[in-house]
Amino acid sequence: MRRLLYHPTIRRLIFFFPLQLLFLHIKKNLLLLSIWGLLFGFITQSLAPRYGVPYLFLNPEYLDEVSPLSYFIIGFACGGFVMAFNISSYTLNSYRFPFLATLSSPFTKYCFNNFIIPLLFLIVYVINVISFLEREDLYSKFEEFMMVMGFLGGVLIFVALTLLYFFRTNKDIHGMFGVKSQEAGQDELLHKRYKRRNESWKNPYLVREARDWYVETYLSNPFRVRLVRAVRHYKREMLRNVFLQNYRNAGIYSFIAIITLLGLGFFREVPFLMFPAGASVFLLLTMLIMLPIPLYSVFKGWAPVLLFVFLIALNFLYQMKFFNNINKVYGLDYNTKEASYDNNTLNKFASQQDTADADFKAMLETLNKWRLKNLKTTVQKNEKPKFVVVCTSGGGLRSSLWTFQSLQYSDSVLQGELLKHVALITGSSGGMIGAAYLRELYWQNQSGKLKDLYNPSYQKDISKDVLNAVAFSIATSDWFVSFQSVKYGEYKYNKDRGYMFEKRLNDNLRNVFSGRSISDYRLVESEAIIPMMIFSPTMVNDGRKLIVSSLPVSFLTQNAQSDKLNKLPLNDGIEFSRFFREQKADNILFTSVLRMSSTFPYITPIVSLPSEPAIEIMDAGMRDNYGIEVALKYLYSFRNWIATNTSGIVIIQIRDRHKEFPIEENPLPTIMGALSRPLGSFYGNLFYMQDFSQNQQIEYISSWFDGPVDVIDFQLKNEIPDKISLSWHLTNHEKAKVINSIDLPENQESIKKLRALLE
Numbered sequence: 001m002r003r004l005l006y007h008p009t010i011r012r013l014i015f016f017f018p019l020q021l022l023f024l025h026i027k028k029n030l031l032l033l034s035i036w037g038l039l040f041g042f043i044t045q046s047l048a049p050r051y052g053v054p055y056l057f058l059n060p061e062y063l064d065e066v067s068p069l070s071y072f073i074i075g076f077a078c079g080g081f082v083m084a085f086n087i088s089s090y091t092l093n094s095y096r097f098p099f100l101a102t103l104s105s106p107f108t109k110y111c112f113n114n115f116i117i118p119l120l121f122l123i124v125y126v127i128n129v130i131s132f133l134e135r136e137d138l139y140s141k142f143e144e145f146m147m148v149m150g151f152l153g154g155v156l157i158f159v160a161l162t163l164l165y166f167f168r169t170n171k172d173i174h175g176m177f178g179v180k181s182q183e184a185g186q187d188e189l190l191h192k193r194y195k196r197r198n199e200s201w202k203n204p205y206l207v208r209e210a211r212d213w214y215v216e217t218y219l220s221n222p223f224r225v226r227l228v229r230a231v232r233h234y235k236r237e238m239l240r241n242v243f244l245q246n247y248r249n250a251g252i253y254s255f256i257a258i259i260t261l262l263g264l265g266f267f268r269e270v271p272f273l274m275f276p277a278g279a280s281v282f283l284l285l286t287m288l289i290m291l292p293i294p295l296y297s298v299f300k301g302w303a304p305v306l307l308f309v310f311l312i313a314l315n316f317l318y319q320m321k322f323f324n325n326i327n328k329v330y331g332l333d334y335n336t337k338e339a340s341y342d343n344n345t346l347n348k349f350a351s352q353q354d355t356a357d358a359d360f361k362a363m364l365e366t367l368n369k370w371r372l373k374n375l376k377t378t379v380q381k382n383e384k385p386k387f388v389v390v391c392t393s394g395g396g397l398r399s400s401l402w403t404f405q406s407l408q409y410s411d412s413v414l415q416g417e418l419l420k421h422v423a424l425i426t427g428s429s430g431g432m433i434g435a436a437y438l439r440e441l442y443w444q445n446q447s448g449k450l451k452d453l454y455n456p457s458y459q460k461d462i463s464k465d466v467l468n469a470v471a472f473s474i475a476t477s478d479w480f481v482s483f484q485s486v487k488y489g490e491y492k493y494n495k496d497r498g499y500m501f502e503k504r505l506n507d508n509l510r511n512v513f514s515g516r517s518i519s520d521y522r523l524v525e526s527e528a529i530i531p532m533m534i535f536s537p538t539m540v541n542d543g544r545k546l547i548v549s550s551l552p553v554s555f556l557t558q559n560a561q562s563d564k565l566n567k568l569p570l571n572d573g574i575e576f577s578r579f580f581r582e583q584k585a586d587n588i589l590f591t592s593v594l595r596m597s598s599t600f601p602y603i604t605p606i607v608s609l610p611s612e613p614a615i616e617i618m619d620a621g622m623r624d625n626y627g628i629e630v631a632l633k634y635l636y637s638f639r640n641w642i643a644t645n646t647s648g649i650v651i652i653q654i655r656d657r658h659k660e661f662p663i664e665e666n667p668l669p670t671i672m673g674a675l676s677r678p679l680g681s682f683y684g685n686l687f688y689m690q691d692f693s694q695n696q697q698i699e700y701i702s703s704w705f706d707g708p709v710d711v712i713d714f715q716l717k718n719e720i721p722d723k724i725s726l727s728w729h730l731t732n733h734e735k736a737k738v739i740n741s742i743d744l745p746e747n748q749e750s751i752k753k754l755r756a757l758l759e
Contacts, residue, residue, distance in 0.1 A: 011216055012216050012217040012227075013217075015214055015215050015216040015217065016215075016216070016217050016218070016225075017097075017113040017215045017217065017218035017219065017228075018113045018114070018115060018116050018218075018219065019116070020213060020214070020215050021089075021093075021113055021114050021116070022116050022117070024093055024096070024213060025089070025117070028092075028093070029089065029092065029093070032085060032088065032089065032289065033117075035285055035288070035289065036085075036117055036121065038285075039081075039121065039285070040121065040124065042054050042056075042057055042281075043057050043058065043121075043124060043125050043128050044124065044128060045058075045128070049723075049725070050723065050725065050726055051725060051726050051727050052725025052726065052727030052729060052730075052731075052734075053281075053727075055132075055725060055727070055729065055731050055734075056276065056277040056278035056281065056467070056471075056729060057074065057125070057278040057281075058128055058129055058132040059132060059133075059136070059731045059732075060073070060074045060276030060277070060278045060279065061276055061465050061468065061729065062274075062275065062276050062468070063271065063272065063274075064464055064465065066147075066731075066732065067147070067150075068143075068146040068147050068149070068150035069150065070150075070276050071129075071147045071148070071150035071151040071154070072150035072151065072153055072154040073154060073275050073276055073279050074151060074154065074275075074276050074278045074279045074282070075150060075151035075152060075153060075154025075155045075158075076154035076155070076157065076158050076279070077154075077158075077275070077278075077279035077280075077282035077283055077286075078122075078125075078151070078154065078155050078158075078279075078282050079154060079155040079156070079157065079158025079159050079162075080158050080257075080282060080283070080286050081282045081285055081286045082118045082121075082155065082158075082159060083111075083158065083159055083162040084254075084257075084285075084286040084289050084290045085114075085117075085118065085289065086107075086110065086111045086114055086118075087250050087253065087254065087290070087293060088289045088290065088292075088293055089110075089114055090107055090110045090111075090114075090246070090250065091247055091250050091251075091293050093213075094106070094107075094110060094243055094246070095240070095243055096213040097213055097215060098231050098239045099215070099218075099228045099229060099231050100243075101231075101238075101239040101240075101242035101243055102229060102231055102239070103220075105166075105167055105170065106170065106242065106243075106246060107166045107170050107246055107250075108163055108166065108167060109218070109219070109220065111159075111163065112219045112220075112221060112222055113218050113219050115219075115222075122152070122155065125151070126148055126151070126152070129147070129148060129151065130144060130148065133147065135733070136731065136732060136733050137733075138732055138733070162253075165253060166246075166249065166250075166253070169249045169252075170245070170246050170249050215228050216228055250293055251293055251294040252294075254290040254291075254293040254294050255294045257286075257290060258287060258290060258291065258294075261283055261286075261287060261475070261476055262476060262477070264472075264476045265473065265476035265477030265484075266477075266483075266484065268469070268472055268473050268476060268477060268500060269500075269503065273472070274468045274469045274472055274504075275468065275472055276468055277465075277467045277468050277470075277471035277472075277729060280468070280471035280472045280474065280475040280476075281471065281475070283472075283475040283476065284474065284475040287475070292307055295307060325478070325494060325496065326608040326614070327494075327496060327498045327605035327606065327607050327608060328493050328494070328498075328607070328608060329588055329589070329592035329593075329595070329596060329607055329609070330486075330488045330493055330499075330502070330588070330589045330591075330592045331488055331489065331491075331517055331584065331587035331588040331589045331592060332491075332580065332583050332584060332585065332587065332588055332609070332610055333491060333582075333583045333584045333587075333610065334491070334493075334583070334610045335491070336582060336583060336610070337582065338583075338610050338611050338612040338614075339579055339580055339582065339583060339609075339610065339611040339612070340611070340612060341541070341611040341612065341613060341615055346571045346574065347571070349554070349557065349571075349574060349575070349578065349579065350557060350558060350559065350569065350571045352554065353558070355552075355554050355578070356554045356555040356558045357555075358552075359551075359552040359553060359554045359555050360555045360637065362526070362551070362552060363551065363553070363555075363638070364638070364641060365526070366525070366526050366527075366528055366532070366551070367423070367528075367638065367641055367645070368645075369526075369527055369528040370423050370528035371385065371645050371646070373420065373528055374420060374421055383647055384645060384646050384647040385421060385646055385647065386421055386646060386647055386648055386649070386650045386757050386758055387421075387423055387642050387646040387648070387649050387650065388418070388421040388422045388423060388650045388652065388758075389422070389423065389424045389425075389426070389631050389634075389635065389649065389650070389651050389652070390407070390422055390424070390425045390426070390427070390435065390531070390652045390654065391426055391427055391626045391627045391628050391631050391651060391652065391653050391654070392425070392426075392427035392428075392431030392432060392434070392435055392626070392627065392653075392654040393427060393428065393429075393431050393621070393625050393626050393653075393654060393655050393656045393657075393687075394427070394428035394429025394430055394431055394432075394598070394619060394620065394621035394625050394656070395429060395430050395431065395656035395657075395726055396429065396430045396598075396600070396725075396726050396727050396728050397430055397463060397465075397466065397727060397728050397729065397730050398430065398656055398716065398718070398724045398725070398726070398727075398730060398734065398738055399429060399430035399431040399434065399654075399656045399716075400430040400431065400433045400434035400437075400462050400463070401434060401459065401462050401463045401730070401735065401738045401739070402431075402434070402654065402656060402714075402716045402738050402741065403427075403430070403431040403432075403433075403434035403435050403438075403654045404434035404435070404437060404438050404458070404459060404462045405434075405459060405738065405739055405741075405742055406654050406714040406742060406747075407419070407434075407435065407438050407654070408438055408453070408454060408458070408459070409742050409751075410714075410751055410754060411453070411454075412453075412454040413751055413755070414751075414754060414755055414758060414759065417758045417759060418754065418758065419438075419439075419442050419531065421650075421758055422531040422652075423528075423531060423532065424531060424532050424533075424534065424631065424634060425439070425531050425532070425533045425534075425627075426533070426534050426535075426536065426624075426626075426627025426628075426630045426631045426634075427620070427625075427626055427627035427654075428536070428537075428597055428598075428619060428620030428621040428624065428625050428626070428627060429597060429598040429600070429619050429620060429621050429625075430598060430656075431654060431656070432533070432535060432594065432597050432598070432620075432627075433462075433505070433594050433598060434462055435533070436513075436533065436590075436594060437458070437461070437462055437509050437512070438458075439530050439531060439533065440509075440512045440513065441453055441458060441512070442530060443524060443529065443530045444512075446529055446530070459739060461508055461509050461510060462508070462509065463730055463735045463738075464508040465728070465729045465730075466501060466504050466505055466508065466728040466729070467603070467727060467728040467729040468504075468729070469500040469501070469503070469504040470497045470500050470501050470504070470603060470604065470728065472500075473496065473497040473499075473500040474497050477495075477496065477497075478496050478497050478605075486499060488589065489587065496605060497603075497604065497605060498595060498604055498605050498607070501595055501604050501728075502589070502591040502592065502594075502595055505591060505594070505595075506591055513589075513590050513591050513594075515589075516589065516590045516591075517586065517587050517588060517589055517590060518548070518549075518550045518586065518588050518589075518590050518593055519550060519586040519587070520550075520590070521533075521550040521590070522550040522551060525550050525551055526551060532549070532550075532551060533549070533550075534547065534548070534549045534553065534556070534627075534630050534634070535547075535548040535549070535593055535594075535596070535597045535620065536548070536573070536597075536620050536623070536624055536627065536629075536630050537596040537597045537599065537607075537617045537618065537619065537620045538617070538618055538619060538620055538621075538622040538623045539573075539574075539615055539616070539617060540606060540616040540617065540618050541613070541615055541616060543622075543623065544571065544572060544573045544574065545572060545573030545574075545620075545623055545624070545629075545630070546573060546574060546576050546596070546615070546617060547573050547574065547575050547576060547630070548576040548577075548593050548596070548597075549575075549576075549577070552575075552577060552578070553575060553634075554575045554578060555637050556573070556575070556630065556633055556634065556637070557571070557572070557573050557574060557575050559571075559572075576588075579611075580609065580610065580611075583609075583610045592607075595607070596617045597619065597620045598619060598620075599617060599618040599619050600618075600619055601618060603728065606618050621687070622686075624690070624694075625687050625690050626653060626655070626690070626694065628653075628694040628697065628698065629694065629697070631651065632697055632698070632701070635649060635701070635705070636704060639704055639705050642705070642707070643705060643706055643707050646707070647707070647708070648707045648708035648709060648710065648757075649701075649705065649707065649708070649709045649710070650709075650710045650712060650754070650757055650758075651698070651709065651710070651711045651712070652712045652714065652754075653711060653712070653713045653714070654714045655713060655714065655715045655716060656716045656718060656724075657687075657715070657716060657718045657719070658715045658716075658717075658718070658719065659691065659713060659715065661688065661719070698711060710753065710757060712750045712753055712754055713746070713750060714742075714747055714750055715741075715744070715746060715747065716738060716741050717737065717741045717744060722737070724737060724738060
């Protein structure tokens with residue numbers, strides 16, 4: 001090995017500055033490498049493919065289009081991350097290479113030599129983009145070329161602008177001390193060969209301190225390799241001052257960049273600033289690695305300690321209301337006394353049988369109006385109408401589009417009979433958003449404001465990206481204290497990613513929900529003009545359901561009464577409208593109700609309600625992904641009326657996956673796989689377990705209902721290896737796959753069954 005290292009060519013290759021920087025990152029900078037590893041995992045579709053994260057980078061969407069401009073923006077953000085990596089690396093590591101201080105433009109030289117990881121990333125990224133666009137089969141070769149060039153152009157422009165800043169502000173040893181900067185090999189012979197075995201193979205002229213990292217060759221520009229020159233004739237203090245001046249400029253640059261990014265958050269509602277979500281991920285990671293740089297440039301070795309102290313202090317400050325930026329729903333009064341959430345209060349509401357009876361009677365009036373409306377279409381055959389309930393699954397944007405497509409298409413084929421017969425819609429997350437949009441359009445159609453309910457353009461509305469606005473808010477604003485607010489009625493609320501979710505969703509859907517509170521639907525639901533919707537988001541505190549409806553439904557929170565069953569009752573949920581009556585529950589915006597039912601952790605924030613202790617709300621799918629439990633309890637409550645006044649029950653299940661799922665292979669796991677399997681298997685099979693449980697509950701309907709029950713499934717084609725991502729962003733290929741799933745034989749057969757049942 002010693003003999004091999006004596007060879008000049010081998011030594012200059014092994015101790016080539018770019019290669020040594022790579023070794024340095026592996027040894028000293030694992031945090032930076034882990035962030036690169038995260039990005040490599042995203043673009044190679046190895047990390048989070050289920051949630052569509054790779055598509056945010058491979059198929060960025062900007063202003064509702066995938067174009068060279070969208071790729072340019074994500075390239076520009078990627079260039080920002082590359083330069084943040086270089087700045088952070090230079091700040092942390094440049095002192096290990098004292099020869100840098102003797103070169104002209106030391107930071108620029110450092111960037112040239114720190115190219116291996118960024119260049120490898122760009123190559124892998126371009127290969128994966130081309131492969132992805134080829135699979136999409138939607139673009140010409142020229143369009144694919146322009147998109148790749150857009151990305152690379154964005155990277156190069158940002159890198160060039162940053163290098164220009166440092167070129168004009170950083171001083172080298174000549175600028176600071178008047179010493180002429182010289183490139184290697186101009187003043188003395190640097191490398192000697194040693195023949196004696198007991199002598200070190202290192203060049204003693206290049207090693208001055210133990211912390212210095214040994215290098216023999218470097219890139220003086222992208223196309224020229226030079227030998228490292230000796231620095232023994234320079235005072236060490238002189239070299240340190242060069243680096244310190246560079247660090248100060250890096251700190252100033254980082255501080256300006258951070259302030260600029262945070263400042264962009266004040267303009268997050270401007271449409272052209274809603275950058276692709278992938279660009280926001282780059283921005284967020286850029287902020288993460290740049291935040292410590294200003295601190296390091298001032299406090300040097302004390303920076304890690306101060307950063308640790310700051311994080312500890314931040315952790316305690318977060319407990320204070322001023323700093324704890326809790327997410328609220330819009331329309332509720334958070335200034336009045338909080339509702340008491342305890343067992344005594346729960347038992348009090350659950351024991352109000354008179355209230356439940358009154359709600360039950362009011363609902364009977366609505367059901368009678370529904371019956372009269374549907375008798376008009378069946379009076380010639382002297383038949384009773386079918387009682388139709390829609391149960392739709394969660395699943396982000398794919399479920400929104402699939403639910404909308406299934407109901408719109410089926411209603412058009414049945415010439416308007418389906419939506420007439422639907423009495424109740426339940427479910428979770430994206431499915432309820434799609435159903436709510438179609439129901440709103442149906443109401444406008446009924447009132448004469450809308451002529452064509454079956455226009456395909458509505459499918460385009462419901463499939464538009466929601467994630468860009470949310471991700472941009474996360475990257476630029478949702479950090480610590482919110483400095484922006486929005487006013488609804490007499491109350492002010494913080495603007496955060498929850499606000500951006502609602503705004504973007506409403507903008508996509510032609511502002512049909514603008515200003516609507518849940519109480520605005522009370523009259524039309526009670527008159528059976530449109531189907532009733534019951535939402536059931538999950539309470540994080542204890543797993544109970546929060547039953548949200550425009551009509552009073554306290555009977556859904558009561559335990560069934562029976563003389564034959566003696567047990568200690570357990571309250572399964574609370575009714576939102578009554579529990580938060582003093583907090584103006586009827587004023588809650590309908591978009592906030594949709595958001596509560598669709599709260600996916602980290603993307604849309606967990607909602608906090610005005611109670612003591614605070615009730616926190618997340619996605620309804622955690623308890624009841626298809627709304628089956630709510631639907632069955634409703635059907636059980638009115639089983640006698642349904643048996644007398646209808647010809648049977650039809651349950652339409654709109655599923656974002658097939659009910660019969662393929663059995664996947666189960667290879668021997670790694671150690672890490674074995675450790676993560678119990679938790680991962682539980683979460684991965686959560687919805688399958690709900691399927692098994694709810695399928696049994698449906699089978700028991702025959703024990704308490706004598707009439708016929710038909711379960712009609714609309715199933716989305718969503719199996720491995722071509723799964724549709726669980727995300728608020730869909731690629732064009734995924735949108736087409738969702739829309740075309742209605743043509744699957746099993747779904748066409750379901751439409752035939754519906755036609756036979758309803759016509």
